Amino acid sequence: MEIKTTLTRTILTVKDCIRVDGGHFVLKLVNVGGVKMVPVSVKVLDRPGPPDGPLEVKGVTAEKCYLHWSHPSHDGGASISHYIIEKRETSRLSWTMVEPKIQAISYKITKLLPGNEYIFRVTAVNKYGVGEPLESEPVIARNPFTTPSAPSTPEASAITRDSIVLTWERPENNGGAEIEGYVLEKRDKDGIRWTKCNKKRLNDLRFRCTGLTEGHSYEFRVSAENAAGVGKPSAPTPYIKACDATYPPGPPEGVGEHVDLPGSVIAAEKLEAPEVELDADLRKMVNVRATATLRLFVTIRGKPEPEANMC
16 A cells, blocks of 8 residues: 655555455544544455355256356446356366356256266356356266166057057156156067167057068067166067968957848748759660559659659
C-alpha cells in the first residue's frame, strides 16, 4: 500500500488488487478532539471464483452421467454470463471440451466410453474473464445394473413349409432394469451362423419366423435386452423341419352356423333299368331232352327287382 498526505487530504493506494482485497473497510480518523470511524465497502472487479462445490456426478451409466454445481460465491463484481464444462480421462493429461457455453448449473454428459474413468471440471465466466475451475472426483463409466438372464427355450408351433411360430417365457432376472425387448435368432442345420428373425425390436413373447426354406431344419434361440445391453441367449431348440403338416386334423370344436338349402327333397328308391348277364353257353343253342327239366341260371339286376318271364 502507498499513503500520500497533503494539508487537505490523504490518499491510500493499493496496487495490483486481487479479488480477496475486496470487502468492508473502516477508515479511522484520530486527533486530540476524538476518534471518527467511517465504513467503506470495496469491490474488486475481477474474474469470478470457482463454482461452489462439490461438483456432483450422479446417474452414472456406461455412456452418460449428470453434473450439478452451484454459482460461485465470488462473481468478480459482475454477473456470471455462462459456464464451461470439460472432461478428462484419468489415463490422459489433456482436457476435452464438452460444452463451451451453458447458463444452467446442471448438465447431461453423453458419449462416454464404457469402463473408462473420468474427471470433470466446470469454470465460471464473466465479462472480466474466465475464472478458476471446480473439479469432480474420478468416476468410472459403468452401469449400476447388468444384462438380463436368458429367457426359456423357445417352443415351436404352427409349423409350415416356410414359417414357424416360436413362444418363450421371460427371464427370471431382468438385471435390475426393465426388459426393453427380445432378439430371436435362427440357424440352419446346414449353416454355422446365427441370424436374426426379427428386424424391429420385439416386445412380445411370441413371434412368427417367416422366410424359411422348405425341407430345411432350423434351431432357434432368444435373448432379452435391457438398458445394459443384450443378455445371454437361451438354450437352442431341437432342430425343427420346415414342412407342412401330414397328420390328419383333430376333431372339430364348437358348432358353426347352419345353411338353408333351396327346394325340397323326396325320399324315394333310386330306379335302375333291368340288366341281365348271360353266360357264353346260353348265347348258343340250348338242347333239352324230352321230359327233362330246363334250368337257366341267369344274373339279373335292377331297382325295383325285375320279374323274369319266358316268352
